[in-house]
Amino acid sequence: MRRFYAVELYKLSRRKDVLWSLIIGVLVPLLMAFLAYRGNKSLQMGGSFSAFEYSITMFGFLKMLFFFYIVFIVFTSSIVSGEIEEGSLSFLIIRSERREKIILAKFFALLTLLIVFVVLVFLSGIGSYYAFFNSTKYATHEFLGEPYLPFLYALILSTFELAFVIAFTMLISLFFNRYVTLLLSMGSIILMKVFENIEKIKRFIPTYISDVDKWGITITANKELSTKALQSAIFLSIYIIIILIITLHYFLSMDIKG
Amino acid sequence: MEIVSVESLTKKYGKKAALNNVSLKVSKGEIVGLLGPNGAGKTTLIKCLTGLLRPNGGSVKLFGYDLDKNYSVVVKNVGLLLDFEMYNYLTAYENLKLLMIAQGKFNKEKTKEVLQFLDLWEVRDKSVTTFSFGMKQRLRLAQALLGDPQLLILDEPAVGLDPVGIKDLKDKLVYLSKNKGVTVFFSSHQLPDVEEICDRVILLKEGVILFDGKMEDIKGEKECRITVSKIPDTKIIENAILKSKPVLQNNVLIVKEEDLNSVLKILSQHGIDIVNIDVKKGNLLDLFYTNGGEKQ
Numbered sequence: 001m002r003r004f005y006a007v008e009l010y011k012l013s014r015r016k017d018v019l020w021s022l023i024i025g026v027l028v029p030l031l032m033a034f035l036a037y038r039g040n041k042s043l044q045m046g047g048s049f050s051a052f053e054y055s056i057t058m059f060g061f062l063k064m065l066f067f068f069y070i071v072f073i074v075f076t077s078s079i080v081s082g083e084i085e086e087g088s089l090s091f092l093i094i095r096s097e098r099r100e101k102i103i104l105a106k107f108f109a110l111l112t113l114l115i116v117f118v119v120l121v122f123l124s125g126i127g128s129y130y131a132f133f134n135s136t137k138y139a140t141h142e143f144l145g146e147p148y149l150p151f152l153y154a155l156i157l158s159t160f161e162l163a164f165v166i167a168f169t170m171l172i173s174l175f176f177n178r179y180v181t182l183l184l185s186m187g188s189i190i191l192m193k194v195f196e197n198i199e200k201i202k203r204f205i206p207t208y209i210s211d212v213d214k215w216g217i218t219i220t221a222n223k224e225l226s227t228k229a230l231q232s233a234i235f236l237s238i239y240i241i242i243i244l245i246i247t248l249h250y251f252l253s254m255d256i257k258g
Numbered sequence: 259m260e261i262v263s264v265e266s267l268t269k270k271y272g273k274k275a276a277l278n279n280v281s282l283k284v285s286k287g288e289i290v291g292l293l294g295p296n297g298a299g300k301t302t303l304i305k306c307l308t309g310l311l312r313p314n315g316g317s318v319k320l321f322g323y324d325l326d327k328n329y330s331v332v333v334k335n336v337g338l339l340l341d342f343e344m345y346n347y348l349t350a351y352e353n354l355k356l357l358m359i360a361q362g363k364f365n366k367e368k369t370k371e372v373l374q375f376l377d378l379w380e381v382r383d384k385s386v387t388t389f390s391f392g393m394k395q396r397l398r399l400a401q402a403l404l405g406d407p408q409l410l411i412l413d414e415p416a417v418g419l420d421p422v423g424i425k426d427l428k429d430k431l432v433y434l435s436k437n438k439g440v441t442v443f444f445s446s447h448q449l450p451d452v453e454e455i456c457d458r459v460i461l462l463k464e465g466v467i468l469f470d471g472k473m474e475d476i477k478g479e480k481e482c483r484i485t486v487s488k489i490p491d492t493k494i495i496e497n498a499i500l501k502s503k504p505v506l507q508n509n510v511l512i513v514k515e516e517d518l519n520s521v522l523k524i525l526s527q528h529g530i531d532i533v534n535i536d537v538k539k540g541n542l543l544d545l546f547y548t549n550g551g552e553k554q
Contacts, residue, residue: 010352010356014352087343
């Protein structure tokens with residue numbers, strides 16, 4: 001599978017939409033820190049932030065704007081349903097002893113790109129903090145600050161949630177063209193956000209499982225928080241694995257019409 | 259040795275059978291042309307041969323191995339050309355490099371050789387989006403030739419190529435077949451090209467093989483073109499017991515040599531005068547028309 005993983009990573013690295021999305025992801029924390037530094041009145045931040053908290057808050061801000069959902073749904077639908085539609089996937093299939101290698105390589109390449117995004121946005125947040133934000137009234141002038149665990153778990157679980165979105169979009173991509181996939185995936189996320197408000201089912205909804213703020217646990221209750229975070233990570237992993245199994249099962253038997 | 263062996267292959271799209279009980283064999287080093295009107299099932303057959311489509315029935319064996327159970331045989335030995343898009347955001351060189359990595363190992367020399375052969379070396383660093391259709395087709399051909407395949411399966415390889423490109427392609431296919439024992443199975447609408455290089459021809463229509471024979475047999479068959487004074491009622495000719503179905507083109511009736519006497523007798527019985535009789539060797543075009551092919 002390694003060689004297909006290398007192929008997928010190379011393709012992603014050469015896409016202009018990937019490059020532009022990364023630039024936007026890096027620029028947003030920088031821009032927000034700069035606005036705070038210039039004392040922009042339209043920017044109102046509740047409380048004060050350490051460098052770590054600021055960085056993860058910026059990640060949460062981008063997620064709240066659906067930025068990560070949109071970019072990863074676009075990337076996933078392009079490299080799965082886009083390649084099926086155009087037929088370029090066939091050139092890889094006839095070079096692979098087993099079809100599942102291709103779909104797994106695509107998933108892990110997208111996962112790698114997700115981690116690159118998370119790391120770059122995080123680093124951009126830290127850099128922006130020390131470049132501009134540290135000298136504003138919102139800064140605590142610390143690196144970690146207390147409590148930092150809820151922020152750390154929020155970042156980790158958001159990454160799991162986005163991995164779930166990638167797996168889910170991959171599955172939809174096998175059935176529909178890239179535009180329908182985009183609409184269905186985005187629609188599903190919005191639906192999940194709605195279902196988060198239904199008491200009976202919310203604990204099964206991936207967007208709720210990954211949202212630390214909604215758990216209602218006192219942020220200083222570290223042990224309880226850690227246990228819940230671990231449970232959530234396991235839950236999301238199970239979801240991802242189940243979706244990948246269904247995707248592989250269908251992909252193995254499907255016609256590649258092009 | 260049989261390189262391709264297809265038994266009772268059936269592929270349906272919904273209720274419609276795109277391939278209906280197709281059986282064929284291709285031997286090592288043969289160049290086999292797959293002909294048929296649009297929608298005959300040529301591309302479906304090619305996709306079934308390479309595992310891209312999952313058949314509803316029958317079996318495909320390549321190099322003696324069942325395709326379902328030994329797909330690695332395709333990976334190692336088959337070069338496939340289909341009318342599919344390459345990665346347009348990459349350059350020609352990057353496209354081939356990626357596919358070679360997927361194949362196992364990137365070989366700079368091989369990539370250069372293939373690009374040079376297909377006159378793409380000069381434009382290797384240009385994005386595929388800037389390529390004309392013909393250049394894209396040559397790039398598709400290039401990827402099929404990577405890895406020195408023992409079986410080339412090509413879906414309309416000459417489409418988009420200029421006359422020089424088509425000649426180069428034919429020369430290369432013949433060279434690969436005769437000198438390196440490569441088996442070539444390709445579909446085409448270019449009947450003269452098929453006639454020129456193929457050892458064998460398979461004619462497919464509505465998912466069924468109508469004809470499977472050697473080129474020398476087709477060329478050896480004589481056909482008669484009977485020019486008549488007035489257009490006869492086709493029913494009277496159809497009612498006669500003939501060895502093959504005659505074709506009527508305007509006031510010219512095309513029949514096989516062995517049916518000539520029977521047809522002349524019927525025409526005479528119905529008072530139709532014969533203006534001219536022209537006897538000539540068979541060719542693919544007539545075979546195509548005789549078997550209900552559409553004019554290309």
